[in-house]
Amino acid sequence: MGKLQEMPPASAIALQMGAKHYFDAVRALLDVFAPRKHLHSIYVTATIPSKSIISALEVLDVDLKRTHFVDCVSSMMMGFSEKDEGAVYVESPTMLENILLKVEFLIRKLDGADSVVIIDSINSLAIHNSLKILSEFLHILINHLRSRNAYTVIFAMEEYTTEEVENILSLVCDETVNFTG
Amino acid sequence: MKERISVDNNEKNMISSRSASRGVAQAVEASDRVRCLTGIDGLDNILNGGIPKGNTTLVTGTCGTGKTSLGLEFILHGAEEEEVGIFITATETSEKLMESMIPYDFFRPKLLKEGKVEFLSLHELYKTAGISGPEIDSKGAASLIKAVVAAVKKRKAKRLVMDSVTSVCARLSTEDRIREFITGLSHALAKEGCTAILISEVPAGSDIYSPYGVEEAVVDGVVLLGNLERRGDLLRTLQVVKMRGATHSRAKYVLDLTSCGVLLAPLLKGGG
Ligand SMILES: Nc1ncnc2c1ncn2[C@@H]1O[C@H](COP(=O)(O)OP(=O)(O)OP(=O)(O)O)[C@@H](O)[C@H]1O
Numbered sequence: 493m494g495k496l497q498e499m500p501p502a503s504a505i506a507l508q509m510g511a512k513h514y515f516d517a518v519r520a521l522l523d524v525f526a527p528r529k530h531l532h533s534i535y536v537t538a539t540i541p542s543k544s545i546i547s548a549l550e551v552l553d554v555d556l557k558r559t560h561f562v563d564c565v566s567s568m569m570m571g572f573s574e575k576d577e578g579a580v581y582v583e584s585p586t587m588l589e590n591i592l593l594k595v596e597f598l599i600r601k602l603d604g605a606d607s608v609v610i611i612d613s614i615n616s617l618a619i620h621n622s623l624k625i626l627s628e629f630l631h632i633l634i635n636h637l638r639s640r641n642a643y644t645v646i647f648a649m650e651e652y653t654t655e656e657v658e659n660i661l662s663l664v665c666d667e668t669v670n671f672t673g
Numbered sequence: 674m675k676e677r678i679s680v681d682n683n684e685k686n687m688i689s690s691r692s693a694s695r696g697v698a699q700a701v702e703a704s705d706r707v708r709c710l711t712g713i714d715g716l717d718n719i720l721n722g723g724i725p726k727g728n729t730t731l732v733t734g735t736c737g738t739g740k741t742s743l744g745l746e747f748i749l750h751g752a753e754e755e756e757v758g759i760f761i762t763a764t765e766t767s768e769k770l771m772e773s774m775i776p777y778d779f780f781r782p783k784l785l786k787e788g789k790v791e792f793l794s795l796h797e798l799y800k801t802a803g804i805s806g807p808e809i810d811s812k813g814a815a816s817l818i819k820a821v822v823a824a825v826k827k828r829k830a831k832r833l834v835m836d837s838v839t840s841v842c843a844r845l846s847t848e849d850r851i852r853e854f855i856t857g858l859s860h861a862l863a864k865e866g867c868t869a870i871l872i873s874e875v876p877a878g879s880d881i882y883s884p885y886g887v888e889e890a891v892v893d894g895v896v897l898l899g900n901l902e903r904r905g906d907l908l909r910t911l912q913v914v915k916m917r918g919a920t921h922s923r924a925k926y927v928l929d930l931t932s933c934g935v936l937l938a939p940l941l942k943g944g945g
């Protein structure tokens with residue numbers, strides 16, 4: 493976590509973790525990293541529905557006032573019924589352009605406030621997309637966020653990270669940080 | 674759910690992001706024609722600084738692709754910059770169009786009150802031009818151009834949208850008359866320094882730019898709105914097909930209609 497705190501704005505960081513540390517990592521980012529740096533968080537979930545993340549974090553008493561979700565799984569999983577007005581939705585994790593557009597939408601709504609964009613996770617996105625299109629997506633996203641002085645944090649789950657995924661991360665990110673709790 | 678994001682604090686952001694694209698426009702102006710910033714950042718970037726001033730651009734696409742929204746946004750952004758805009762509507766009432774402007778973060782009621790945004794019905798213009806029957810002859814077309822230009826002059830309008838030009842074309846019936854009408858209109862508007870968007874409606878499933886095939890040839894610019902199916906996903910797209918007086922990307926972009934207006938992202942190629 494110390495290494496993460498040291499990164500300057502506009503950095504792109506791969507956050508590598510074991511599955512057992514997943515919620516600790518989410519909490520550390522939203523409850524420690526972002527507030528300390530006075531950042532709004534834009535949380536792109538392609539792993540579990542935003543509702544589930546919100547419920548889990550509320551139990552842990554994490555303040556989510558400055559966290560905004562881009563949810564790429566709920567529409568695909570259960571249609572339009574389980575929606576939360578605090579999230580914006582992308583129909584499917586294969587619509588990577590729409591993820592770019594929703595992130596840009598939220599950044600505009602934040603009116604120039606500093607932010608961190610969290611991608612949860614590269615492994616989930618890799619299930620639904622070819623690695624070629626995925627690296628193109630990350631490249632465009634990170635360059636765009638750099639131009640807006642925002643942080644990018646990309647989750648990589650140790651259990652599912654292949655060599656190819658690792659290569660993409662080392663290509664697009666400035667630093668890989670191992671989260672060990 | 675909690676405060677999350679407030680909608681009304683967007684003004685500063687719009688101004689800052691727009692002054693950024695103004696920088697681009699100034700750089701371009703030095704060596705190129707004066708530009709009319711659409712205010713849609715993504716589009717202004719594709720055009721390297723907006724539409725060349727006085728150009729007439731066909732915005733074309735099948736139903737529901739965002740043509741009217743793009744036209745309204747063009748007019749609203751102009752009004753913010755003190756440029757009067759006229760929106761000529763054939764089918765939707767001005768009340769309905771005004772209502773659809775309200776959700777925009779950059780909408781200010783005073784723009785309407787100050788007369789910066791003016792809605793005209795095509796029907797009224799037909800009456801002014803003395804057109805009554807279902808068909809418009811050459812004389813009628815000339816009168817219609819006169820009526821439009823008179824409205825532009827009266828308000829010193831710098832932007833105009835006709836939604837849609839297709840409904841006029843349908844009544845002009847022949848290709849020659851359509852060509853004459855659009856050419857005449859675009860020349861007259863250019864003389865007034867008025868940048869225009871003519872909205873064209875094409876039938877679903879077709880890959881043409883306009884129903885009569887003449888429209889796209891005589892206008893200065895063509896912006897194509899469409900849908901793209903990619904392995905079961907339906908994406909909205911925008912492509913600048915031509916724009917006289919500007920160097921521009923011809924690539925396809927993915928479009929989103931939001932309360933911040935039209936947002937654009939490059940279409941990912943993914944090597945295939
Ligand atoms: N600001 C907005 N936010 C979200 N959705 C929008 C917004 N503006 C428009 N839409 C949606 O996009 C759809 C198409 O918009 P629009 O009416 O601009 O398209 P159009 O090409 O003019 O359609 P038509 O062929 O019917 O005239 C609308 O049905 C509306 O639901």
Ligand SMILES: [Mg+2]
Nearest residue numbers: 740741742836
């Ligand atoms: Mg329309």
